[in-house]
Amino acid sequence: xxxxxxxxxxxxxxxxxxxxxxxxxxxTINVKTRDRVLKVVKEYNYIPNNSARNLKMIESNTVxxxxxxxENIFFTSMFGSFQEQLEKNGYDFLLHAVSENQDAVDVxxxxxxxxxxxxxxxxxxQMDHCKEKLEKLNVPYVLCTVxxxxxxxxxxxxxxxxxxxxxxxxxxxxxxxxxxxRIAVITGNKNDFAVGGRRLSGYRHALEDANIPLDExxxxxxxxxxxxxxxxxxxxxxxxxxASHTEFTALYCTSDLVAFGAYKAIYKAGFKIPExxxxxxxxGISLGEYMEPGLSTMVQPKQDLxxxxxxxxxxxxxxxxxxxxxxxxKLLERASVRPLR
Amino acid sequence: xxxxxxxxxxxxxxxxxxxxxxxxxxxTINVKTRDRVLKVVKEYNYIPNNSARNLKMIESNTVxxxxxxxENIFFTSMFGSFQEQLEKNGYDFLLHAVSENQDAVDVxxxxxxxxxxxxxxxxxxQMDHCKEKLEKLNVPYVLCTVxxxxxxxxxxxxxxxxxxxxxxxxxxxxxxxxxxxRIAVITGNKNDFAVGGRRLSGYRHALEDANIPLDExxxxxxxxxxxxxxxxxxxxxxxxxxASHTEFTALYCTSDLVAFGAYKAIYKAGFKIPExxxxxxxxGISLGEYMEPGLSTMVQPKQDLxxxxxxxxxxxxxxxxxxxxxxxxKLLERASVRPLR
Numbered sequence: 001x002x003x004x005x006x007x008x009x010x011x012x013x014x015x016x017x018x019x020x021x022x023x024x025x026x027x028t029i030n031v032k033t034r035d036r037v038l039k040v041v042k043e044y045n046y047i048p049n050n051s052a053r054n055l056k057m058i059e060s061n062t063v064x065x066x067x068x069x070x071e072n073i074f075f076t077s078m079f080g081s082f083q084e085q086l087e088k089n090g091y092d093f094l095l096h097a098v099s100e101n102q103d104a105v106d107v108x109x110x111x112x113x114x115x116x117x118x119x120x121x122x123x124x125x126q127m128d129h130c131k132e133k134l135e136k137l138n139v140p141y142v143l144c145t146v147x148x149x150x151x152x153x154x155x156x157x158x159x160x161x162x163x164x165x166x167x168x169x170x171x172x173x174x175x176x177x178x179x180x181x182r183i184a185v186i187t188g189n190k191n192d193f194a195v196g197g198r199r200l201s202g203y204r205h206a207l208e209d210a211n212i213p214l215d216e217x218x219x220x221x222x223x224x225x226x227x228x229x230x231x232x233x234x235x236x237x238x239x240x241x242x243a244s245h246t247e248f249t250a251l252y253c254t255s256d257l258v259a260f261g262a263y264k265a266i267y268k269a270g271f272k273i274p275e276x277x278x279x280x281x282x283x284g285i286s287l288g289e290y291m292e293p294g295l296s297t298m299v300q301p302k303q304d305l306x307x308x309x310x311x312x313x314x315x316x317x318x319x320x321x322x323x324x325x326x327x328x329x330k331l332l333e334r335a336s337v338r339p340l341r
Numbered sequence: 342x343x344x345x346x347x348x349x350x351x352x353x354x355x356x357x358x359x360x361x362x363x364x365x366x367x368x369t370i371n372v373k374t375r376d377r378v379l380k381v382v383k384e385y386n387y388i389p390n391n392s393a394r395n396l397k398m399i400e401s402n403t404v405x406x407x408x409x410x411x412e413n414i415f416f417t418s419m420f421g422s423f424q425e426q427l428e429k430n431g432y433d434f435l436l437h438a439v440s441e442n443q444d445a446v447d448v449x450x451x452x453x454x455x456x457x458x459x460x461x462x463x464x465x466x467q468m469d470h471c472k473e474k475l476e477k478l479n480v481p482y483v484l485c486t487v488x489x490x491x492x493x494x495x496x497x498x499x500x501x502x503x504x505x506x507x508x509x510x511x512x513x514x515x516x517x518x519x520x521x522x523r524i525a526v527i528t529g530n531k532n533d534f535a536v537g538g539r540r541l542s543g544y545r546h547a548l549e550d551a552n553i554p555l556d557e558x559x560x561x562x563x564x565x566x567x568x569x570x571x572x573x574x575x576x577x578x579x580x581x582x583x584a585s586h587t588e589f590t591a592l593y594c595t596s597d598l599v600a601f602g603a604y605k606a607i608y609k610a611g612f613k614i615p616e617x618x619x620x621x622x623x624x625g626i627s628l629g630e631y632m633e634p635g636l637s638t639m640v641q642p643k644q645d646l647x648x649x650x651x652x653x654x655x656x657x658x659x660x661x662x663x664x665x666x667x668x669x670x671k672l673l674e675r676a677s678v679r680p681l682r
Contacts, residue, residue: 042402061383070424076417083411083438092455095436097424114433231631264631290572290605292633 003044011044012037045113062092063313064117068104068125068146070097072229073257074283075124078306082121085310091118098125105133112139119313122146126194131157140316144309145300147194158316159324160309162300164195167329168202169209171280171298172252174331176210179340180250180278183207184218186237186262187254189228196222199254199282217246222258234261242269249278249340256281256288259295259336274338284332294334301327344385352385353378386454404432404654405458409445409466409487411438413570414598415624416465419647423462426651432459439466446474453480460654463487467535472498481657485650486641488535499657500665501650503641505536508670509543510550512621512639513593515672517551520681521591521619524548525559527578527603528595530569537563540595540623558587563599575602583610590619590681597622597629600636600677615679625673635675642668 009016014037021029022037040046063086069075083093096111098104104127108120120141127134127146134141134157143159175183185203188196200219207214220241226233234253241251242265251266253259259281263273271277273293281288284299308325315322350357355378362370363378381387404427410416424434437452439445445468449461461482468475468487475482475498484500516524526544529537541560548555561582567574575594582592583606592607594600600622604614612618614634622629625640649666656663 070421071418073414073417076414076420077412079417080411080438080440084440093437095438096434097421097436099421099425231628235631260628260631264633267633287572287601287628290576290601292605292608 003046005046008037008040008044008046012040061090062094062115062117063119063121064094064096064108064111064115065121065123066096066098066104066108066111067123068098069229070099071227072124073285073287074255074300077286078123078302081303081306082123082310085306089310089314105137108137108141112137119317121309121313126192128194140313142309142313142316144305147198156323158312158322160305160312161324161326162305162329163326164198165202165205167298168199168254168282169206170202170329170331171282172203172206173210174296175250175252175278175280175337176206176212178250178278178337181212182215182218182248183250183252184220184241184246184248185252185254186220186222186234186258189222189224191224192222192228196254203252217244218248229255229257231257231261231264234258235265236261238262238265239268242266242271250280250337251277252280252282254282256283256285256295256297259297260287260291263291274336278337278340280337284330288332288334291336293336296334296337297332298329299332300329344387346387349378349381349385349387353381402431402433403435403456403458404460404462405435405437405449405452405456406462406464407437407439407445407449407452408464409439410570411440412568413465414626414628415596415641418627419464419643422644422647423464423651426647430651430655446478449478449482453478460658462650462654467533469535481654483650483654483657485646488539497664499653499663501646501653502665502667503646503670504667505539506543506546508639509540509595509623510547511543511670511672512623513544513547514551515637516591516593516619516621516678517547517553519591519619519678522553523556523559523589524591524593525561525582525587525589526593526595527561527563527575527599530563530565532565533563533569537595544593558585559589570596570598572598572602572605575599576606577602579603579606580609583607583612591621591678592618593621593623595623597624597626597636597638600638601628601632604632615677619678619681621678625671629673629675632677634677637675637678638673639670640673641670 005016005019009019018033019037022034065082067075079095086093094115098107104122104125111117117139119139122141122143124145143157145161147164172183185200187200204214220237222228222233223236226236238261251262253262259279262279266273266277273279281295281297284297288295288297304327312322346357346360350360359374360378363375364382406423408416420436427434435456439448445463445466452458458480460480463482463484465486484498486502488505513524526541528541545555561578563569563574564577567577592603594603600620603620607614607618614620622636622638625638629636629638645668653663
């Protein structure tokens with residue numbers, strides 16, 4: 001039930017007329033009292049009766065892009081295009097970062113109330129909520145490149161992404177086709193059952209299909225104590241891998257940024273890419289072109305993902321029921337992988 | 342003068358009661374008529390009288406970060422911290438990108454009306470407006486690392502930044518101290534009199550102070566047709582510079598991202614860094630550590646800039662008059678510059 005002016009008065013320990021004066025910014029009210037009342041008004045999302053409907057009308061045109069991983073280049077490189085396409089469809093664009101220790105759906109619920117959002121696009125990260133929790137969001141939403149735990153896609157949710165398992169398998173099959181059998185992989189941290197888990201699963205399947213025995217010592221998890229999918233993490237784990245003298249001819253990094261750090265560790269240890277170690281990335285960030293040597297990688301179809309997400313959200317806003325779109329990644333051969341024989 | 346309900350009715354060619362029914366979402370109104378009226382209501386920013394003051398109160402807690410250069414890593418890496426610090430101060434965070442062909446102040450004026458912002462932080466880019474235009478913004482604002490045209494800082498504006506000229510001079514003095522005299526510089530495009538212009542001015546002064554004659558063939562402007570301060574631009578101009586056989590022992594890139602592309606062009610031409618060519622960057626993006634060799638650069642004090650911007654804005658919101666803060670960059674020696682003798 002909606003909060004009334006009486007509730008606000010009771011919570012603040014003041015009279016109804018004081019609340020009214022605070023809301024109307026009456027000059028006769030004590031400033032401290034006013035601020036205290038307004039804080040409670042905001043906290044309880046109290047909307048004065050006579051303006052409630054107008055507010056709804058005036059504020060209803062905003063779509064929020066909720067980003068999990070605000071400093072990941074792969075996601076930030078999508079912001080401009082998201083804004084452009086949403087504005088082209090007549091929506092205001094609001095970008096909001098979800099920090100690592102926040103629950104994306106909780107943030108979304110709060111933001112929806114505060115901003116009376118028209119819709120939400122979740123970008124990146126992983127989301128392990130049951131469908132029921134997501135349904136508590138009473139605005140249309142779309143999940144864009146949001147990984148979901150487990151082997152199966154939840155085809156009943158409005159999702160736009162690649163199939164991380166299938167595309168990861170293709171990346172490893174490419175390395176195998178070049179004659180590599182001892183392929184080390186840097187995946188997510190040990191609790192990453194979403195993107196990391198699915199990309200690792202693709203790695204396992206590629207080896208299995210090629211009858212290459214799995215060697216657990218070649219499976220490297222990113223460190224918990226370093227930001228995930230960062231050059232720093234790639235550097236740290238590659239350095240350890242090289243120090244362990246585990247033999248491998250190719251290193252498959254499940255993210256280009258991780259590969260960026262891996263390059264550094266490989267060079268520091270005195271090895272050459274690709275002469276001594278072949279490196280394969282994933283995502284297709286634009287910097288990959290300028291790495292030395294250019295990074296071979298699986299390119300996510302960024303523009304398709306953005307366009308499809310916006311289109312799907314527009315449909316959902318107009319009441320259509322939409323489910324998932326799966327896009328294909330593209331194998332991009334540059335110079336970081338060499339044929340083994 | 343504010344738009345009235347009569348104006349809206351006249352513009353839409355309907356009666357006042359129809360406008361009222363549209364605003365109140367009366368079920369008896371024709372849907373198309375309603376949408377048309379609401380579009381005009383929004384366009385003219387018409388606020389129904391009885392809710393105007395309440396609206397103002399309820400929506401007044403948002404601070405917008407207006408970013409010029411949404412895909413520049415240096416800026417995107419600041420988003421998370423800006424959001425965190427603004428929220429810690431009790432503000433909602435709204436991130437809005439200004440595209441290259443938009444006027445930042447025009448965007449700000451519109452956004453302020455739509456969102457009833459509490460304040461604005463402009464981040465990045467350049468701003469050549471006179472103070473008068475900025476004063477049309479009737480909300481408090483702060484300029485964070487926004488370059489302003491010309492030689493002099495506008496000390497009367499609320500600015501948080503480094504002094505691009507002074508710090509650029511330090512970068513070049515460092516190269517000179519290592520014995521370099523033939524120092525090529527990649528600056529902004531030909532019309533960049535702000536960041537590019539000021540950093541170029543620092544370059545000229547450093548040479549002058551060291552009695553090194555200026556050679557215009559060593560001054561390289563980024564290309565207009567490629568996004569500014571990008572690896573792609575650095576790559577393209579360095580490739581041309583190397584093809585021209587202009588002699589130089591050090592290349593000073595006025596942005597790390599430009600240096601990133603310059604590395605690639607240098608390697609492709611068969612040269613080594615720093616054995617054949619020393620490279621110096623500017624900005625201090627975190628990727629510089631993972632470049633091979635690590636990029637020596639001038640590090641902008643990102644955290645200080647963010648903290649100071651938020652603090653200054655909070656002061657401005659509470660009515661204090663604040664002007665500029667200048668912070669110092671830090672010379673970071675990695676491995677991309679070698680002593681010449």
